Amino acid sequence: MGLKEIVDNNSYPIVFIGSGISKRYLEESDSWEELLQRYWKKLKISTPFYSEMHDLTKKYSDLSDEDIGFNVNTEIATIIKEKFDNGFYNGDIHVAGLTDKMAYQQNISPFKFDLCNHFKKAHLKSNIDKDELNQFGILLSKAKIIVTTNYDSLIETELHHKNGQSPKTYIGQSGFFDETDNWSELYKIHGSLTDPSSLIITKEDYEEYDKQSILISAKILSSMISSPIVFLGYSLTDRNVRKLLSDFSSQLPREDTRKTANRILVVEYKKGHKELTESIENDHSLNFTYTSIKTDNYTDLYKQFNRIDEGATPLEVRKYNSLIKRLVEDSGRKGEIESVLVSVENLDKIDDQINQGKHIVVALGDKKYIYVYPDLLSYIKDYFLNTNNYLPAVALSFAAHQGDRKTKVPFAKYWNSVDLDTLKLKDDELFKLENKIRCYPNLDSIINSVGRYDRKKFNSLDEIFKVFPLGTPKCISVITYNLKRIPKTELSDYVINTALDGFENAVKENTSLKTFYRKLFVGYDLLVNGDFAQQKKLKATRVTELDGKAVKGLPTD
Known part of the structure; x- marks a missing residue:
């Protein structure tokens, strides 16, 4: 069904994010109704909040339930904005960071400016599930385009935390007329806390917004040929999501309903529900078919999406x-x-x-004939699978620049088998490699570094797997401790067919298993390719030359 199809198709998704996601992760994050009630109380309006809601509901009684709620909320917001702005100019309301001169000359709504102040105070919940939040950040980093109706900065913060950089951000209608890359772009279509005038909240705001909303649909539809769409944090009774789905429905080509369902997936929050319950739904009022997932297990949901990897x-x-x-x-x-x-x-x-x-x-060009530089995962896989995607000079350069001199990465295979002079490594790279070797453990020290509770003797992997669950830290440590006892053919099969996959998952999910696998790989490398001690003697002449001079930019230790 939808989720499996999306993952198997291995195409980065377009992700829509609604207020439900902010409520899940941010302290004091309000629904639209809760936000309006907060300001109604702040203004001390004589009419009770829900009395006003009731009267407005009767005014729109001939509309659908979704449209009633939307119209009531926008009218309430319009009333609040008018009373708040008037109160500000009358001197009855103070807004931090805003003067009446600034508001007048720059045509800033004091109400919207205060709203931005409110959302700037948002912070993560103290009891937040860190694993889930981490997986959420990974999902955001894999989203081709993110579209949100939220004003807050949760998305930008988590993306910056995950990547150290931010996506190209468009606020309001900006960007929909521009020529863009359609990669790593964030569209805050209802505005952002960074720009008070961009906020869409009143009846008049939405009327102007709806005139241009087809641009959003056109933008997304142009990317839908290869990218699925995922809705997170929305209720299907939410007028915003229904409007977007309606626009999509009117523009999508007539096709098999299953194919349409696999294009669009709507995640619905179901409190306490740990399964990912999936179904194909057909909304007759929208003439629209989509895949629905009901769950409260967002960690597993994100992990499924995060299996998508286009390289x-x-x-x-x-x-x-x-x-x-x-x-x-x-x-x-x-x-x-x-x-x-x-x-x-x-x-x-x-x-x-x-x-x-x-x-x-x-x-x-072809990666085998171009100077390709690896990351850690691709280097490790190439190293042990012997796929030779990287020239020895590139591999040794990579090893040299991995962390500091105490950072361990397998490279004995290259060091012990090539003539350094023919590779013409840079002096600083050779210097760093020699420094690493001086700090490098031998095989026995790797084995003896295993914690005492994991020092249990076994003569085969089958014996270990009967006692310790595969892929756990203890299992990996016990294998490391028994590197000299387990037959090399067994170890080779385990490293190639099991450990590399486990390491890849640990890297992608950023778990502590990476450390255990790295120690195992270093020990296995020394077992198969030998320690560095003998090779250091063979290259003593070059080492002495380096020791006798300071390499530019490096210490002479």
Whole structure:
């Protein structure tokens, strides 16, 4: 059904995020009705809040339940804005950071400015499920496009925490007319706390917004050819989500209902429900078919989505897309392009080099014939699978730059089998490798570093698996302790067919299992390819040369 199809199709999703997500993670996060009630009480309006709601409900009694709720809320918001703004100018209401002169000259609504102040105070709940929040951040980083009706900054904060960078953000209607990359973009369609005038909340605001809402649908539909859409934090009675679904329905081609359902997935919160209950629903009023998932188990839900991996994150695609585009457009137009091969390590420097007027273009081609620079996961997999996607010079350069001199990464296979002079490594890279080797343990010290509670002797992996669950920290540690006792053929099969997959999952989910697998890999590498001691003697001449001079930018220890 929908979720499996989406994951199997391995295409980054477009994610819509509503107020239910903010309520799940942020302290004192209100629903629309709760927010309006908060301000109604703040203004001390004589008519009771729910009495006013009741009267307005009767006014719209001929509409559907969803439209009644929407119209009542927008009218209440309109009343609040008028009374709040008047109270501000009359001197009865104070708004932090806003003067009457500033409000008048810049045409700022004091009510909306105060709303922004309110949302700026939002913070994570003290009892938040950290694993779930971590998985949520991973999902955000894998979203091709994020569209939200929330004003708060939860999405930006979690994306920055996960990536160290932010997506391209568009507020209100901005961006829908622009030529964009359609990668790692955030659309805050109802406004943002960073811009009070952008907030959509009153009846008049929504009337203006609805005139342009088809632009949102057109933008998303253009990306739907290859990308699924996921709705999080919305109720299907929410007028906003129904309006969006209605717009999609009117524009989508007529097709098999199952195919349509696999395009759009709506996650509905069901308190205490730990299963991911999935069904195909048909909303006759919208003439629309979609997949519904009811759950309170968002950790497992996110983990399913996070299995999607197109190789590079949307943020990386957007970043390097724009850099390459600049190279071609700016330098190509002048006929001044010079071709060079660059590593991923150097891609981060391209922007500065363009600004300095240097003539560069990135060469693309078969990965085996281009100077490809790995990340840790791709390096480890290539190292033990012997796929040889990286030249020895690249592999050793990567090992040299991994952390500090005490950071351990397998590289004995390359160090012990190649002539360093033929590789022409940079002096600083060779220096770093020698420093690593000086701090590197031998196989016995790796084995003896295993905690005393995991020092249990076994002669085969089958014996270990009967006692310790596969893929647990204790199981991995016990295997590390018995590296010299277990047959190498068994270890090789385990590393290639089990441990590498476990390490990949640990890296993607950012769990502590990474540390246990890394120690195992280092020990297995030394078992198969030998310690570094003998090889250090063979390369003593080059080492002595390096020890005798300070390498630029490095200490001489």
